[in-house]
Amino acid sequence: MRSITLAALTAIxxxxxxxxxxxxxxxxxxxxxxxxxxxxxxxxxxxxxxxxIEVSNKxxxxxxxxxxxxxxxxxxxxxxxKDYIDNPSIQYSMCEPMALxxxxxxxxxxxxxxxxxxxxxxxxxxxxxxxxxx
Numbered sequence: 006m007r008s009i010t011l012a013a014l015t016a017i018x019x020x021x022x023x024x025x026x027x028x029x030x031x032x033x034x035x036x037x038x039x040x041x042x043x044x045x046x047x048x049x050x051x052x053x054x055x056x057x058i059e060v061s062n063k064x065x066x067x068x069x070x071x072x073x074x075x076x077x078x079x080x081x082x083x084x085x086x087k088d089y090i091d092n093p094s095i096q097y098s099m100c101e102p103m104a105l106x107x108x109x110x111x112x113x114x115x116x117x118x119x120x121x122x123x124x125x126x127x128x129x130x131x132x133x134x135x136x137x138x139x
Contacts (some may be wrong), residue, residue: 028057064099086127090118091114091123
């Protein structure tokens with residue numbers, strides 16, 4: 006039994022990065038994981054960036070696909086997140102104007118995350134907040 010558990014854990018660790026861990030190591034310094042809208046409004050001036058729940062919800066709301074398949078939409082949003090990590094831009098920001106004025110554009114993390122880490126954190130951002138509202 007012990008060797009099966011060890012083999013399973015080894016297989017999981019070889020599959021790729023843990024999205025939550027990537028978030029904690031690279032995003033959490035600025036993006037709060039969970040926060041209600043009233044809490045965010047109350048502490049808006051002290052926030053460094055929009056709460057991650059709001060980021061996830063904005064991306065899902067604003068990125069539209071012609072295909073109604075949820076898996077297609079998920080892949081498109083994840084691809085957007087991965088690109089935005091390296092190439093943030095005011096053109097592609099999904100923030101409200103007031104938030105963009107306050108926070109500015111996210112700094113690029115180009116070269117700080119490898120492809121597996123970007124994939125893992127993008128999937129985590131999409132999946133963790135599924136069904137959760139800001």
